[in-house]
Amino acid sequence: MRGADREAEHMNEGHLTFLASPDWARMLETDVLPWVDTAGDLGDDVLEIGPGPGLTTDLLRQRVPRLTAVEVDESLAIPLRERLAGTNVDVVLGDATESALEGDRFSAATCFTMLHHMPTPEHQDRLFAEVRRVLRPGGIFVGTDSLDIDMIRDGHVDDVFVPVDPNTLERRMRSAGFAETTIDVRDWQFRFVARKG
Ligand SMILES: C[S@@+](CC[C@H](N)C(=O)[O-])C[C@H]1O[C@@H](n2cnc3c(N)ncnc32)[C@H](O)[C@@H]1O
Numbered sequence: 001m002r003g004a005d006r007e008a009e010h011m012n013e014g015h016l017t018f019l020a021s022p023d024w025a026r027m028l029e030t031d032v033l034p035w036v037d038t039a040g041d042l043g044d045d046v047l048e049i050g051p052g053p054g055l056t057t058d059l060l061r062q063r064v065p066r067l068t069a070v071e072v073d074e075s076l077a078i079p080l081r082e083r084l085a086g087t088n089v090d091v092v093l094g095d096a097t098e099s100a101l102e103g104d105r106f107s108a109a110t111c112f113t114m115l116h117h118m119p120t121p122e123h124q125d126r127l128f129a130e131v132r133r134v135l136r137p138g139g140i141f142v143g144t145d146s147l148d149i150d151m152i153r154d155g156h157v158d159d160v161f162v163p164v165d166p167n168t169l170e171r172r173m174r175s176a177g178f179a180e181t182t183i184d185v186r187d188w189q190f191r192f193v194a195r196k197g
Helices: 013-018 024-039 055-060 074-083 121-134 150-154 166-174
Strands: 046-049 067-071 089-093 106-112 133-145 176-184 189-197
Touching: 013 024, 024 055, 024 106, 024 189, 046 055, 055 067, 055 189, 067 074, 067 150, 074 089, 106 121, 121 133, 121 166, 133 150, 166 176, 166 189
Parallel strands: 046 067, 046 106, 067 089, 106 133
Antiparallel strands: 133 189, 176 189
């Protein structure tokens, strides 16, 4: 798996501070993760893509027996690996679009507010195909991401912002080989659940 030296995918300081803040931890706990819980059982061996500072990882790892978190930014992956050493989380430094992870392994894959941090829609499509490869048949891919609205755009000055249009996602997931996709839009974000057939 390739190392993480791509400046283009680093977040601006304000964004990074927010993603490590008690405010974001609270929103994840009261809003985002309960929404993800309604997608169904994640099973016994779960993948998280783009954990960043790891507030999502902290909540996810309470819900599943085993979690593998793949983070492309070395300055985030290494401290997270150190912080979660000896727990049920394995932090992998690398690009999730070309992971060397075993095919058909994971019972579920997740990603939270990371798709819009990928440099192009082609990278996002490559990620969808790679996630499908590493999921078991019947495994689910659950994620949330931000809508393309001013409030979110304003938070991404000098940052990567390639929003996913939820209206195109079902088609894109189908092209990546997913059998069923459901998409729900709420406030400033959307949630998707796609199943590998
Ligand atoms: C906005 S942060 C979200 C962090 C966390 N999921 C949360 O919601 O608090 C997006 C993260 O995705 C990571 N990322 C972007 N592209 C990636 C890729 N191709 N593979 C793995 N991680 C990636 C970024 O480095 C960043 O840490």
